[in-house]
Amino acid sequence: MPETPRLELDRIGCRFGPVRALDDVSLAVAGGEIVGLLGDSGCGKSTLLRIVAGLETPDRGTLRLDGREIRPGVPPELRGVGMMFQDYALFPHLTVAENVRYGLAGRGRAEAEAAATGRLAQVGLAHRAAAYPDTLSGGEAQRVALARALAPGPRLLLLDEPFSNLDRRTRDRVRADTLGVLRAAGATALLVTHDPEEAMEVCDRIALMRAGRVVQVGTPEALYRRPVNRFAARFFGDLVEVAGPCRGGALETPLGTFPAPGFAEGAQAQAAFRPQALRIAPAGEGHAARVARRVYLGTQARLEIEAAGFAEPVRLAVAPEDARRLGEAVGLVLAGEAPLFSRRARIRNGCRRVLAL
Ligand SMILES: Nc1ncnc2c1ncn2[C@@H]1O[C@H](COP(=O)(O)OP(=O)(O)OP(=O)(O)O)[C@@H](O)[C@H]1O
Incomplete structure (x- = not known):
């Protein structure tokens, strides 16, 4: 009992x-x-x-x-x-x-x-x-x-x-x-x-x-x-959100295609990740992006990276000696394999979300 x-x-x-x-x-x-x-x-x-x-x-x-x-x-x-x-x-x-x-x-x-x-x-x-x-x-x-x-x-x-x-x-x-x-x-x-x-x-x-x-x-x-x-x-940390259309039960985003079963054909949806799921790659690799801000924080530096299709700049922690400069062209790549989980979130403001953290 x-x-x-x-x-x-x-x-x-x-x-x-x-x-x-x-x-x-x-x-x-x-x-x-x-x-x-x-x-x-x-x-x-x-x-x-x-x-x-x-x-x-x-x-x-x-x-x-x-x-x-x-x-x-x-x-x-x-x-x-x-x-x-x-x-x-x-x-x-x-x-x-x-x-x-x-x-x-x-x-x-x-x-x-x-x-x-x-x-x-x-x-x-x-x-x-x-x-x-x-x-x-x-x-x-x-x-x-x-x-x-x-x-x-x-x-x-x-x-x-x-x-x-x-x-x-x-x-x-x-x-x-x-x-x-x-x-x-x-x-x-x-x-x-x-x-x-x-x-x-x-x-x-x-x-x-x-x-x-x-x-x-x-x-x-x-x-x-x-x-x-x-x-x-x-509430527990930054999120990176990318939007795209749903086709054939999958959500197509700048970071890749994710399962979105049951989503209406052609519906716009968003996928969400923790920033640490992303890696900064050299320009030409992954999704094209640009360093929009660089903040030195002593034990680390923070880069804010802008890219088309992202709801907000992506904030990523890097080593303080990281040499990437303001305005530099880079690529964004999803570093993890498959998302830890992927499921349909509640419909809000007509926008459906796949959370993939
Ligand atoms: N004695 C009271 N009379 C009128 N309204 C109250 C009273 N106590 C709490 N409230 C209201 O009830 C709601 C919840 O308040 P509560 O203090 O429980 O929140 P909280 O999450 O603990 O916030 P905080 O972290 O600011 O203390 C708030 O809108 C508050 O204004």
Whole structure:
């Protein structure tokens, strides 16, 4: 029998006046899993997190923790749900150790102290137990907040943009450390982020959201390599799109001919690829193109290449010492063999697409 999910959201809906913040959202999180809620600002990810925490009331749908329905109005501490917010919300007048003990008020003093000390050691901050929050670096404050959220041993940890207050360099390290701590604790977590790279690095699975709905749920690799539509494909990286007519069940484009079964004879369609599927060849080879822009980025350079039949310039990373000049004629060649997959995407604006990533 399949294991009961730690968290099950079933057809959750939530409105604020005319704004439909969440529309029919279903999602399950297994014990020990880290799932990301990913999407642009306003897509509803924080509202969903707040509903799970019990800070917001849905208009419809059900929420179950370990198979038991949790009614709206049950506060977070009675749900066994821990939270960590963007600003960490540490109490400034309490020491680091007292902050971590805060959520353990119901336990005996010795037990609470032992649990707090253990969690602080886990995040590598045992030596800062007596410090006050205003003496901590951003990364340290984040780790104290994490220790505090984990201390009561929550069934589910909710993390709302937990790395967004850190500068880029600190963020990369803190992210890796946080993941290590969550794994060591065997924590189950739901993490809100708007950053696809962060979601891919930290999460076992990602729920990509748009306008209050879940567009796709899957592993980072599944979302990158098998996006359900163009929005999902674009969210995780650049796309190269080429258009052409369909003839005899195949789409004819400047980069080659791809299977397009069921497409109407003569219909215009588009095929989409990741840029790394393309190779820049000498002029005269492949599809004729031209270097329209060159950007030096230190560890690499980026060429923007224009060619007839392409919806937008193709942005390709090359070695920084690559000698191709602005305006130079080149060729574009599809480097991979057959596309990893090829299928009919949804019809939108009358234009059909074959995604071939
Ligand atoms: N308390 C509220 N009252 C009215 N509208 C709200 C409220 N909370 C959220 N909304 C609206 O619901 C929609 C979803 O908001 P939500 O904060 O969940 O999005 P988000 O994806 O978390 O965005 P962000 O990344 O900017 O926090 C938005 O249109 C927002 O303006």
